[in-house]
Amino acid sequence: MIYRALAEALVVFHFGFVLFVCLGGLLVLRWRRVAWVHLPAAIWGAFVEFTQTICPLTPLENHLRHLGGQAGYSGGFIEHHITRVLYPDGLSQPIQIALGVFVVLLNLTVYTVVFLRRRRLRGAA
Numbered sequence: 001m002i003y004r005a006l007a008e009a010l011v012v013f014h015f016g017f018v019l020f021v022c023l024g025g026l027l028v029l030r031w032r033r034v035a036w037v038h039l040p041a042a043i044w045g046a047f048v049e050f051t052q053t054i055c056p057l058t059p060l061e062n063h064l065r066h067l068g069g070q071a072g073y074s075g076g077f078i079e080h081h082i083t084r085v086l087y088p089d090g091l092s093q094p095i096q097i098a099l100g101v102f103v104v105l106l107n108l109t110v111y112t113v114v115f116l117r118r119r120r121l122r123g124a125a
Helices: 002-030 032-051 057-067 077-086 093-124
Strands: none
Touching (some): 002 032, 032 093
């Protein structure tokens, strides 16, 4: 029972991490220091998407599920938990790359705004 609970908690954490990778740059607009955590997370997220690497949290979740008497799953976290909701037919490589490009562009836009604001504030001081 404890392993199933740990696996489910890991799914919640993993989903939160994915959201943070995608939208965490927006937090940087309010709290600039979040960038120290968000930038490495965003780089990792982009790396996973562009190289189609399986995040280490996925095998850990599968291991916990096996210990809890459940079946694991093949593929990655996004394919298993998110894709079937967003893309019922499956996640193709072009869609995965497009998602990665979207996340990178969104975060580049946010960080550009943060950089320009900071530069403007320094110029005014």
